[in-house]
Amino acid sequence: MTAYLIARIEVTDPEDYATYAAQTVALAEKAGGTFLVKGGPQSFVEGEGPGRHVVIAFPDAETARAWYDSPDYQAILPIALRASTRDIVIVEGI
Secondary structure (H helix, E strand, O other): OOEEEEEEEEEOOHHHHHHHHHHHHHHHHHOOOEEEEEOOOOOOOOOOOOOEEEEEEEOOHHHHHHHHHOHHHHHHHHHHHHHEEEEEEEEEOO
């Protein structure tokens, strides 16, 4: 069942974050993921939220978690953690 990695991100250091973001698409694709949303213009219908949203589709939740835990992704994760605040969930689709 398709699973979606959903990230809500507030970028605090755009220059540093760009270094991280430039690498994520290739890493996700290598692991079987497809970016559906990567930043972009947004408008809030209800409530407030962060300045950036990301949605990546993976074949299943196990693949999504394996990508997040992979040595390749873990190597760039420190950049994201120092250049943003964020929350990330993996949600199974229907």
